Amino acid sequence: MEWLRIGEVARRTGLTHRTLRHYDDLGLLVPSGRSGGDYRLYAPEDLDRLLAIQHLKSLGMGLDEIGRALDDPGFDASQALERHVALVEGRIAAEQELLDRLHRLREASGSWEEVLDAIALTERLRHPDAWVRFRAALEAPTAAPLADLLDVLRGEPEPGVREVVTWAIVQHGPEALDAVVAGLADDDPAVRRQFAHVLGKMADPAAVPALVGLLGDEPEVAAKAAFGLGQVGGPDAVAALTGMLGSGVSGVRATVVTALGGLGAAAVEAVLGRLGSASATARADAAEVLGALADERSVPGLAGLLADPEEDVRITALMALGAIGGAEAAAAIVSVRGAEGRTGAVARRLAP
Incomplete structure (x- = not known):
């Protein structure tokens, strides 16, 4: 040997x-x-x-x-390898985060003074004190790199800070749209909801397809998307929201109704088209929206619902007619004062 x-x-x-x-x-x-x-x-x-x-x-x-x-x-090789896979993945993620930050600094800065200012601002956005984070986003919205603001928004626990960071992102203008839309693919519904909130604040028609895509998401995300569509407005938003009338859980339905009710005359014709829906819930929701819109063009359609087989639909139509007012609406209400049950009782209360 x-x-x-x-x-x-x-x-x-x-x-x-x-x-x-x-x-x-x-x-x-x-x-x-x-x-x-x-x-x-x-x-x-x-x-x-x-x-x-x-x-x-x-x-x-x-x-x-x-x-x-x-x-x-008895040493378990698979468990040991699994531990090391997790450690290496963590190191890679940290290195990737560092690389991304270096790229952002390179793009945003032209001198070492600017680099140091950008680093200081980023550190303030991640400061343990919520007030420091709030002031950082408020005082330098466009100086803060957009990617940093989006990262902060994903994990920000304080509602007030989230709102000012949202405002800061909106200040970046159209360039922020694609980045925010990309954030909608996040696995966390809370993050998707927050990014939908940002899109609503942007009020950019280009955001409508992304918001429409969230209407089938989890209820809190869908409701925020519906609210955002109401903020953006436009024909595509109206079409998507009217298509949602009568759909989803109560919270989503209520938000859809509120969003459409805030869109004014532009939503009237589309909502009138839903009065003939086979769904009683959709008919009732449409009637509620028309009451909020208070447009006299809605009176004939709402009057037609006073003969609806569903009492909840009849009651909602009566309340909408009362909100609209005018001679034609009053005549429709008077026509059912003699009806039995709640329909007649509500009509008698509303009748002039």
């Missing part, structure tokens, strides 16, 4: 004498022999173990863990 002294092992492997002695002290790589002068002597199987140590070390494993892996028959 060929024995190798520590110097030869160091020469062949590139490791230092100190490293090999350290492995020996730890019991990780104990030489199989000793010379008469008490020099360490390494056998071929020692070199095989050293190779295994180096391979495992290249995976990021610590020396203690490597020792257990080589000496403990």
Whole structure:
């Protein structure tokens, strides 16, 4: 058997004498022999173990863990690898975040003074004190890199800070739209809801398709998207909202009704078209919207609902006619004063 002294092992492997002695002290790589002068002597199987140590070390494993892996028959390799996968993924994410930040600084800055100012602003946006974060977004909305503002918005716990960061993002204008739309793909519904809120604040017609795509999302996200469509307005927003009448949970329905009610005369014709829906819930919601719009063009359609088979629809139509007012609406209300049940009672209360 060929024995190798520590110097030869160091020469062949590139490791230092100190490293090999350290492995020996730890019991990780104990030489199989000793010379008469008490020099360490390494056998071929020692070199095989050293190779295994180096391979495992290249995976990021610590020396203690490597020792257990080589000496403990019950050592679970899959769990160890899973731990190291998570650690490496975390390091990669951190490095990617750093790289993204460097790119943003490079694009936004022309001098070291500007770089330092941008770093200081970013640090203030992430300060533990909510008031500091609030002031940072408020005082320098367009100086703050858009990507930093979006990152802050994703994790901001304070409603007041979220609102001023939203305002700061809106100040970046059309360039922010694509970045905000991309944020709607986030797995967290709270983040999707917040980004839908930003799109509503932008009031850009280009945001309508993205908001429409959220109407089938979880209720809190769908409701915020409906609210945003009401803020943006326009024919496409009206069409999407009228299509939602009678749909979804009560919170979403209420938001759709409120959003349409705030769109004024532009929504009247589309909502009138929903009075003939096969869904009683949609007919009632449409009637409620028309009452909020208070447009006299709605009176004939609402009067037709006073003969609806569903009492809730009749009652909602009566309330809408009362909100609109005028002679024609009053005549429609009077026509059902003699009806039985709640319909007649409401008509008698509303009749002039």
